[in-house]
Amino acid sequence: MEAFQQSYSSKTLIWPKSRSWALAGVVGSGNLEVLIEPNPASPEEVAYSVETSIPDFKDSWLAALNDFASHYAIGGSKITIHDQGAAPVVIKMRLRQALDLLVSNTQ
Amino acid sequence: MNTSDLLQQFFGASASRLTITDKLLTGYASVDGAEVCVLGTVDGTYINDSGALHLAAQVIDCVKTRPGIPIVMLVDSAGQEPNRTAEMLGLPVYFGHLLTCLEVARQSGHKLVTVATGKAIAGAFICYGMFADAIYALDSASVGLMPVEAMSAVTKIPVATLEELSKSLPALEFGAAPFALLGGVKEVWPVDAGLESKLSAAIAEATTEDTRAQLGKERGGRPQAYDVQQRVLAESAR
Amino acid sequence: MSQTPYHELKARERIAAIADAGSFNEIIPPPERVMSMYLPKLGIPVAFDDGLAIGSATIGGKRVYLAAQAGQFVGGSVGEVHSAKLVGLLKAAARDKIPCVLLIESGGVRLHEGSSGEIGIAEAIRAIFACRSVGATTIAVIGSDIGAYGGMGILSACCDCRIMTEHGRLGISGPIVIEKWMGKEAYDSSDRALVWKTSGGKTRYILGDVETLVNDSTSAVKQGIISVLTKSAKPDLPLAETQQAKLQARLDQFGKMTDPDEIWMASGVTDVTTATLDEAEDFIKAFTRKTS
Numbered sequence: 001m002e003a004f005q006q007s008y009s010s011k012t013l014i015w016p017k018s019r020s021w022a023l024a025g026v027v028g029s030g031n032l033e034v035l036i037e038p039n040p041a042s043p044e045e046v047a048y049s050v051e052t053s054i055p056d057f058k059d060s061w062l063a064a065l066n067d068f069a070s071h072y073a074i075g076g077s078k079i080t081i082h083d084q085g086a087a088p089v090v091i092k093m094r095l096r097q098a099l100d101l102l103v104s105n106t107q
Numbered sequence: 108m109n110t111s112d113l114l115q116q117f118f119g120a121s122a123s124r125l126t127i128t129d130k131l132l133t134g135y136a137s138v139d140g141a142e143v144c145v146l147g148t149v150d151g152t153y154i155n156d157s158g159a160l161h162l163a164a165q166v167i168d169c170v171k172t173r174p175g176i177p178i179v180m181l182v183d184s185a186g187q188e189p190n191r192t193a194e195m196l197g198l199p200v201y202f203g204h205l206l207t208c209l210e211v212a213r214q215s216g217h218k219l220v221t222v223a224t225g226k227a228i229a230g231a232f233i234c235y236g237m238f239a240d241a242i243y244a245l246d247s248a249s250v251g252l253m254p255v256e257a258m259s260a261v262t263k264i265p266v267a268t269l270e271e272l273s274k275s276l277p278a279l280e281f282g283a284a285p286f287a288l289l290g291g292v293k294e295v296w297p298v299d300a301g302l303e304s305k306l307s308a309a310i311a312e313a314t315t316e317d318t319r320a321q322l323g324k325e326r327g328g329r330p331q332a333y334d335v336q337q338r339v340l341a342e343s344a345r
Numbered sequence: 346m347s348q349t350p351y352h353e354l355k356a357r358e359r360i361a362a363i364a365d366a367g368s369f370n371e372i373i374p375p376p377e378r379v380m381s382m383y384l385p386k387l388g389i390p391v392a393f394d395d396g397l398a399i400g401s402a403t404i405g406g407k408r409v410y411l412a413a414q415a416g417q418f419v420g421g422s423v424g425e426v427h428s429a430k431l432v433g434l435l436k437a438a439a440r441d442k443i444p445c446v447l448l449i450e451s452g453g454v455r456l457h458e459g460s461s462g463e464i465g466i467a468e469a470i471r472a473i474f475a476c477r478s479v480g481a482t483t484i485a486v487i488g489s490d491i492g493a494y495g496g497m498g499i500l501s502a503c504c505d506c507r508i509m510t511e512h513g514r515l516g517i518s519g520p521i522v523i524e525k526w527m528g529k530e531a532y533d534s535s536d537r538a539l540v541w542k543t544s545g546g547k548t549r550y551i552l553g554d555v556e557t558l559v560n561d562s563t564s565a566v567k568q569g570i571i572s573v574l575t576k577s578a579k580p581d582l583p584l585a586e587t588q589q590a591k592l593q594a595r596l597d598q599f600g601k602m603t604d605p606d607e608i609w610m611a612s613g614v615t616d617v618t619t620a621t622l623d624e625a626e627d628f629i630k631a632f633t634r635k636t637s
Contacts, residue, residue: 001388021376026355027392028417035375035393053390082390157600160593167585189518189526195543195605196595198517199493200554203502204588210474210580229454229463230517233496237467252460262456264387272386278425278459279383291464317471319464320429329461332429332468335379339433340440342372343401343410 002055008066010046011073016103024097025086032083032091034098036074043076052083064088068095108247108298110149110183113224116302117179118145131158132181133165135173139307144169144217147181147236151226153188154234156201162235166208170215177218177310178209182236183225183248202234209238218313222306223248223283223292237291241313243305244283244292251281277328290323290332350561351488352512356413357398359448362563363570364402364411371400373430381424383458392418395426399434405571409446410438416450416491423451423497424458428465435472435483444482444574447504452519453495466496473503474580482506482577484570487513488561492544494519506573508557508566509546511625515554516544538621542605547620547628551612552595558625565625611635 015038025033032052039047048065068074079095086094114122118136125134125145130152136145146165148154154162169178187198213219221239223232227250236242244250252258255273259266269279277285283295296305320336323329354362360369373379375393384391396418402411412434414421423431431447438445454462476483485501485508487493492514493501501507501515509515518526520534520543533539542548550558557573559565578584599608606617613635614620620628 001385001390021374023357023375023393026415026417027390028415031417033392037376051390053388080393082392084390156592157596160589160596163585163589167582167589170582170585187517189523191523191527191532191543192600192603194516194518194523195548195608196599197515197549197552197554199498199502199515201592202499202517204585204592206470206474206499206503207580207588208585210477211582211585213474214478214580215582230495230499233463233467233470233499237464238470250460252454252456252463258456258459262387264457268387273459276383276386276459278461280459286460286464289460289464291460291467317468319468320432323461323464329425329464331379331382331425332432332461332465335373335426335429336433336436338379339372339399339430340437343434343437343441 001051001053002058003051004058005047005049006062006065007042007045007047008069009044010069010075012043012075013073013077015076019102022098022102024101025094027082027084030085030087030090032081032086032094034094035080036098036102037078038076039078040076046074047078048081049078050081050083054085060088064091068092072099074099117306119303128161131161133162138179138303138310142173142176144173144176144178145181146178148184148231149181151183151185153186154184154231155187155190155193156196156198159201159205159234163205163208166212169217170212175216177220178212179306180219180221180236180239182221182223182227182232184231185226186228186231205235206238209235213315218310220306220310220313223250225249229253240315241309242292243309244286244295246283246295246297248283249281250283250286250292254281285328288326288328290319290321290326290329293322351510351563351566352490352561354563355417356415356448356450359563360398360411360413363567364404365406368403369400369411370402371398372434373399379426381426381458383424387457389457395424395430396421397427397430399430404446404567404574407574409444409574410434411446413448414450416489419455419457421451421491422453422455423462423466424455425461425465427455428462428469432465432468432472435469435476438481439472439475439479442479442481444484445476446484446486446570448486449493449497449501450489450491451493451497452491453497463496466500470500470503473500477505477577477579480577480579482574484508484573486566486570487515488566489513492516505578506557506576507555508559508569508573509549509555510559510561510566511546512561513546514541514544515549546625548605548608551609551614551632551634553591553634558629560625
């Protein structure tokens, strides 16, 4: 297992009134779960926390996480990830899904 | 200790009234002079659909003919033998039926007390023994989910790792003593004289409240279970 | 999402599809981080909800407690936290006298947590009967490929009702275990048709273990749940005796058969080929159980 934290600047996320968190994905082989929660103390940053069962891919992770932070407004949030070997495309998909779930109007 | 000696330890001379058919134990005996119904398994046998029906029939007979007497369940079973036909015929439903019969007995006022005397492994234990009001084990009993070698084979975690971890996580250790730390059994009894009076006291003290999670917390074997259960109850009440 | 087959959905998607819109209130949600203390020590990733999402909801306007297992997380297996959430939920249902609906997808006890999950399942079974004794209907929905096995199979059999789709399987020993024990000749675990004919929803329905067999859609599953919400069956002597006779008759009639198709035909299926391919709804229409 490998664990690391990293923050990146990001445009501030307008937190929806109806939700205080969103979860996407499931921990399973080749998959991950992503939890997004408020972090109002740092409105211009997203704080990532990653736990992964596949070590030695930190650089690849950080690139993906930084990329997501630069393309989407997620400042003022913290994102926690439990990963079991997801490919970068799946990581991006789950991050996007978590954000969609957060801001969408459906449950 | 062989089966016959063991039954004498619990039931004295009245043990001779019990029947063993295909390693399934049924009948009526007495504990410290009070009549009890007895059912269970011996010699580490497998329990399957017809076995479950055989034991269920004893429970039904007890409810019909012996109002309010305690039911003593002895467990010495290796579990279910993996079998395609048994699965096809619905083995889980046979086990569910045995449990339902035991619940009928409970609701009709019969106390349910279990003693694990030999093998008490996973499904063999869950399908009747672990349903009792109070559960005990002899210190020689093989109680638990599965021996560490089997756990290692399935999870691919080395035996040495599991053994090391079991020092701080008794849930991973196989045996009556760690099972008691988890609250799974109330007490572990040494196999010596006095089993009949211990059983008699166990019957007297038994209540329908399931206190295993609390025990597991007090003894440290299951530090999370009780608090999580209580938290769910509290949050759902709001 | 209403078009996606039930068996392809994940646990939280099933909850979203089955609970009335916006009605699900999760108890101990993921941000609470009530997780397994065993898995990190074994170098295995944890899940925020330990593979079980629980909460209150309404289904068809009726208040229920609702739980869904995530089969992808350690095979949907039941560890200490997972089972404690389940026990707490069932106890709440008994306390409040409202139904408890379990969306099951589990291989049974989580081996990685040893006997803690085993004792937890035994506690859950006690709690199911506590529900049944006060008329709080307990409903096991088994509609995923992983099915309900081991201790979760036993637990499902203890509920008031089982709802299955043809994708669901209910058993104790899984196909791989049986193949290892009996040999490939006796049971080829890679023969999907045989596996599903052995433990799948249609066979369970034919034999009467499942009262409600529905199509593999969330709307059909939801309708099935609504149809049984008030069908609590308090265990009593007449019920026990009826079931004893029924289960004995089953062994007497089918105990020597080895081919599931034999059982199907002896039970009243006239066209096995069509019945095998039919969706649940059509299957049920064509099937009249033979009473011998």
